[in-house]
Amino acid sequence: MAKTFDKLAYNSLNDFVYGSAPNPVKTKHGLVIGGGAIYPELNFTLPPMEVTAANMPEIKQIYSEMIDGVLKRAVELHAPGLVVEFEMLPEMTLVPEWGIEVNNILVNAIAEYHAKYGLKGALRSTPGDVREFKRPPVQRSGEIYQNLLRTIEGSAKGGADFIAIETTGGKEVHDEALVNADLTKVIFALGIMGTRDMKFIWEKIVEISNANGAQAAGDTACGFANTAMVLAHKGFIPNVFAAVVRVASVARTLAAYEAGAVGPNKDCGYEGVYCKAITGSPIAMEGKSAACAHLSAVGNIAAAVADLWSNESVTNVRLLSDIAPVVSIEQLIYDCRLMNLAKEKGYGVTFRDLLADSDSKWDPQAYVLRPDVVLDISKDLIKAKTPFLRTKAGAKLAIDKIRKAVDNNEIIIAEREKPWLDIMDNQVEAIPDDEEKFWHEIKGELELDKFIPSEYELK
Amino acid sequence: MAKTFDKLAYNSLNDFVYGSAPNPVKTKHGLVIGGGAIYPELNFTLPPMEVTAANMPEIKQIYSEMIDGVLKRAVELHAPGLVVEFEMLPEMTLVPEWGIEVNNILVNAIAEYHAKYGLKGALRSTPGDVREFKRPPVQRSGEIYQNLLRTIEGSAKGGADFIAIETTGGKEVHDEALVNADLTKVIFALGIMGTRDMKFIWEKIVEISNANGAQAAGDTACGFANTAMVLAHKGFIPNVFAAVVRVASVARTLAAYEAGAVGPNKDCGYEGVYCKAITGSPIAMEGKSAACAHLSAVGNIAAAVADLWSNESVTNVRLLSDIAPVVSIEQLIYDCRLMNLAKEKGYGVTFRDLLADSDSKWDPQAYVLRPDVVLDISKDLIKAKTPFLRTKAGAKLAIDKIRKAVDNNEIIIAEREKPWLDIMDNQVEAIPDDEEKFWHEIKGELELDKFIPSEYELK
Amino acid sequence: MDLNQLSLAVQKGNAAKVKEIVNEALAQKVSPSEILNTGLIDAMSVVGEKFKNNEVYVPEMLMSAKAMNAGMQVLEPILTSTGVKPIGKAVIGTVKGDLHDIGKNLVRMMLKGAGIEMYDLGIDVTAEAFLAKAKEVQADLVCLSALLTTTMPYMESVVKEFEKAGVRDQFTFVIGGAPVSESYAKSIKADYYADDAVVAVDVAKKILAQKK
Amino acid sequence: MDLNQLSLAVQKGNAAKVKEIVNEALAQKVSPSEILNTGLIDAMSVVGEKFKNNEVYVPEMLMSAKAMNAGMQVLEPILTSTGVKPIGKAVIGTVKGDLHDIGKNLVRMMLKGAGIEMYDLGIDVTAEAFLAKAKEVQADLVCLSALLTTTMPYMESVVKEFEKAGVRDQFTFVIGGAPVSESYAKSIKADYYADDAVVAVDVAKKILAQKK
Ligand SMILES: [Zn+2]
């Protein structure tokens, strides 16, 4: 299933718009994602409670309550379709039966609403990357790894439409790199460790998904670029740094597509916009209507080229109106209604540009999601020939693009952010193009008790 | 301060758009509402806890936490301005000191953020209409009534920009009328009881507000038309009935403006769109980003001609990202950003129509908020000469308009809703134009222990 | 005699017809409790089902309830004299500090339609008032309503008042209102949560059936 | 001798310079505890303040912490031999079932920078492990981190484990993490909630000052 991507999926910026992807994906109940319209993707999680065998009956009941509330409201609001994401808690992958049982509850509820009301629902099942439960993580063998694969297989067999995951290979180095705003190590973690792990694990995911009736959807640099985003939001690291990490993470997420994933990419992977530009696969994104899960600087712009519009995650806490998942689905449906109507009336590109322009000057993290910037950078990024070189190129291209935008007053950044552009530039400059050479240069600076080099084909 | 409105504030549908009102209102820190841009209006309330003297220290601390969180996030997101609504809990009006103390905390926080960051914040203080605490309610005298006035006075003196209220005069009859879907009694309750009480109480509110440095903002048919909306949402009464109640409620809310209110009208008063068409005063509205407080059929269309965009109300429950009020302000700010940019780029009317068209065919309650429908109905409604006749005219005009839209497939309603158009039509038809006559006709059918006729100048 | 006609008259909300058939049935020596159960209460169950299936609105349900009441007025003196008791008794009210009564009134009307004797204490009701009335009428159910986050904690005060008086276990508490939930009911040791008036009827019937 | 230069070197994150000045100061017989408090710990307070005022980022703070550590390495043997103790000891970890460690690590580094001896148990830590280590090192503080709604209840299990062992009152619990809040801390009977690493330092200092 290995694919290579060496040119953009788009010829014109005008085609690069929400709801439409060159390679749409069709679900079991007939929902076409990327086929013209944008649909909601609803995610929910448990309220404060432990995931134990004793709690499983209650847990299943909570998921039932959430899915029923969400589907009921979707029907009431005449939503034509939606995707539900089941992001498993760690224990639900460590004990595959638990994840699979909940997976099946959701599959059945979706089928029931399709039969009764014609609602085209689909399920994205997202096991947790529990391989990091052991420290240092064993990425390619052992019981935990086997349970991850079993959970994927069981979810697919149980009827999930999509399999997604937030993999974390390379995080062992990346966390430290982030809090130290060390771009060299970020690029090592993403470009060598991350992309190698992605290739390995996504070939497995594609194989198991395909063999069991599900589609391999996509990954997210959540543990990398979103951690950077959160740190920047708290003022821990510069926004420009987080923005560069985002683009540096593209090649890592892209590796899933090279291994045969078909989309939709996972909601929290904002770098998905680059993957869409390069692969033509549809993507999920999250913005203002995911504020329940995390605040962000990309509330509107995140929707500009999205094919699914997500709330990221809510617990079923009770708000004044209803439980939070129902509140979320209502907000997402109204957002999608508006965007779809704009498109139908011929204002798709206009609306996309309003979404982009309304955010892009306030934060470099928003700026690098601009559709024009995405196509521009992607075009050059794919000229690099390996995942590692694309990671490095992504960082460099982002730095240059941001610098230019700052100079042209297209982005407003704090004075203290500015020196970081030079700092990062110098760091990237010094990174060799040869992976082995880079590994031997950097080895001495890494905490080698934190990861197992051989799990990343490093000696 | 008595005013009369006998023509529309608009000559052209193209001018009737969000963010702009013919008679804008300016706040103490210089925010102009209705001056071109739409701003967020943020409301919050207490989590489950009793309002008692013993709890007041904690209550004040919770309000402090909420206002600080909201203002901080507004600054981070570069919001140019916002209105905060302090909707008092009943005890905070029954014991004016309590309401005033919290009012002052909010005033001070807003002033601090204006001084430090230039954020143009404004406070809308909304005492509760506690007159109904006694049953049957004493509307125009007594201790409770005096405390209501004292709370208004104290809030205005304390520095609130706006005074609003949700009055409930007539609800004694209206509640019963609603659950029985009895339009005759609805019109009596709104058109005679409600409008008379409004005239009385709003003359007081205008006088006290003006004398103490605040502006008298507006009212809402919350206890009337929103109760109808909620009952319709639950399937208790027909949606067409709720839609007709909405338009029948216009004359009641309008009475505040006749008494000298200047806006912005209160968020939950969806009939505010009619008041804006008639008076030219700005209005607050709430839709999809108020889903935390109540689900609705008007998620997008509610914004079409709004000048403030509100979340209605949230408690400070903690979500995964932050406390709910912070989540709300983030969503509102992004909504407003997008709408304001659309306007700046010349797409104001286009965006307004997208908002309206995306909802209006799915529910008659949405349909009657369409800007074109609002201007059409308002034009005829103000031909009626008294508040009562306007109430009756509103109902009749709404029935006719909805019927036509159903016939033209501009609204999709359930088959079982359709007979209600005739039922309502017959009921309105039978109502005499003379108020005294109506009262004597209907008297026998009312539960006369539920209200005091003389409080409504009825004998 | 075919009580089906009576049931249909209740379902259609035809009070005059209901009265007429009840009188006719009594003349024909149909047992009063059969008239009550087969003719009136079952009819209201049918109406409740129709409501759940989105076939009728609340106003239609209320008309049926009124028609049923018309029949009850004829029946009651006879039921009392023959020792037939109501299927249960309930005290209902909106708790202290809270003025919302529309939902509470609906529950009252629906429970009455289900044949339960209702004692409505109105709004802004203290714990003491709930306790006094529940003891006085020997209620089976105590139904509490609250619509504000700031009044719902008072529901717990009511339950505690009953505990303090040592009579908690003699009554079954059913609570409802927008901010209230199943888990809140559990947390304050109320017995049941009812989402709306129709669910309240199901819950009440279940409780009263268990008590038998 | 002017310890201001030392403070500046820490603030600038210049480890080599810090070492040099500490050695120089010792040679000039400045008391080790004065070097520690005036030169090193106060410098970190300044850095913390700058962070709060958005003047520096975390990486800069971490460089200062490293520079301080360089100084500590010189100082520690002397402090130990003269009987000067660290201002406090803390055990820290992310609770069972939870893999998030970036926030926990930041807290560890910041507390260390404040002069507190840190024992990091890592992630996925059981209640038993927290208890054993806290008792072993006679910790002042036990710092718990959780980032999932499904692992935060385990914090309560940790507190209970200490209660069960009858040593709850010998330790002060500080908890943190995205889903955690002040009121949650209260509800599980933890002592303090810290919003982020910088707040954690303030809280820890307050606790240790009170203990004296
Ligand atoms: Zn994620």
Ligand SMILES: [Zn+2]
């Ligand atoms: Zn309201």
Ligand SMILES: [Zn+2]
């Ligand atoms: Zn409001």
